[in-house]
Ligand SMILES: CC(C)(COP(=O)(O)OP(=O)(O)OC[C@H]1O[C@@H](n2cnc3c(N)ncnc32)[C@H](O)[C@@H]1O)[C@@H](O)C(=O)NCCC(=O)NCCS
């Protein structure tokens with residue numbers, strides 16, 4: 189069981205879920221190396237992000253995740269009223285994040301994905317990954333009437349230009365990048381004897397090998413996306429990040445992504461989702477006890 193959680197035996201369900209979400213974000217950013225992303229070595233392809241900023245941003249989101257989970261628990265079911273409450277909490281969370289980071293987007297995609305998932309998890313008697321992602325998808329498919337007509341986001345521009353789905357479609361489909369790629373690879377690599385960091389890195393690569401990541405498309409177009417897909421697949425096919433051949437290919441992949449200024453931020457968010465889903469049921473069973 190997780191030490192931080194174990195030290196607080198009286199957690200409510202919403203508190204335990206907020207802890208899990210923040211912890212998934214911290215573990216994602218701390219994982220090193222990660223190709224062209226912020227990690228303990230540096231800021232990857234980003235000149236406006238740092239490890240410290242990512243930590244401060246993750247911690248600042250605890251209350252947002254808590255309130256989303258509490259809203260899910262109170263509502264008890266998926267409906268438009270809950271979707272609109274989440275929209276409001278998500279926009280407030282984004283504003284809080286931007287206040288902490290001085291206007292830099294550190295975790296917009298993560299607020300969206302983990303926000304839906306903590307809310308869904310709060311409603312599941314037995315929060316197994318497939319059930320929680322399905323419920324989160326049902327929430328994501330509902331329309332929020334209060335979404336304002338803001339200036340198009342980077343994701344919106346890229347979706348229109350290249351006809352890809354992005355963060356919204358990934359959630360509406362039940363997070364296949366995490367459920368069908370990240371999580372199975374994490375568990376396969378562990379079962380094959382890889383250390384935990386290598387297993388997590390392999391999970392990230394399995395996500396990167398297939399995701400239409402709008403962060404990459406926005407910064408480096410289709411060339412960047414193909415480089416990410418092909419390069420990640422090459423590492424896994426060479427034996428994964430724990431093998432020498434895999435590590436050589438990982439180095440090539442990072443050089444290539446950095447040259448293109450491409451950063452797989454969407455894949456990083458889905459790694460956080462993968463870590464969240466991996467721990468969800470066992471942690472809540474140990475922590476809340478009533479599952
Ligand atoms: C859906 C969101 C992420 C906006 O997405 P959009 O693509 O328009 O914007 P933007 O480019 O700013 O952010 C997208 C982010 O998603 C991540 N991402 C990119 N590609 C993908 C992908 N294929 N799959 C998953 N995540 C991705 C990246 O981190 C990226 O930075 C979200 O910010 C939103 O709609 N918020 C409104 C408030 C709301 O309803 N909140 C609900 C909280 S649960």
Ligand SMILES: Nc1ncnc2c1ncn2[C@@H]1O[C@H](COP(=O)(O)OP(=O)(O)OP(=O)(O)O)[C@@H](O)[C@H]1O
Pocket residue numbers: 216217225226227232234237293294295296297298342343403406407451452453454456457
């Ligand atoms: N370790 C990480 N390193 C970099 N980005 C990450 C990391 N973890 C998650 N991300 C995600 O990547 C996104 C940031 O990417 P990016 O800076 O490309 O977005 P942007 O603000 O839309 O675009 P840009 O800064 O290129 O104009 C965040 O929404 C965040 O959720």
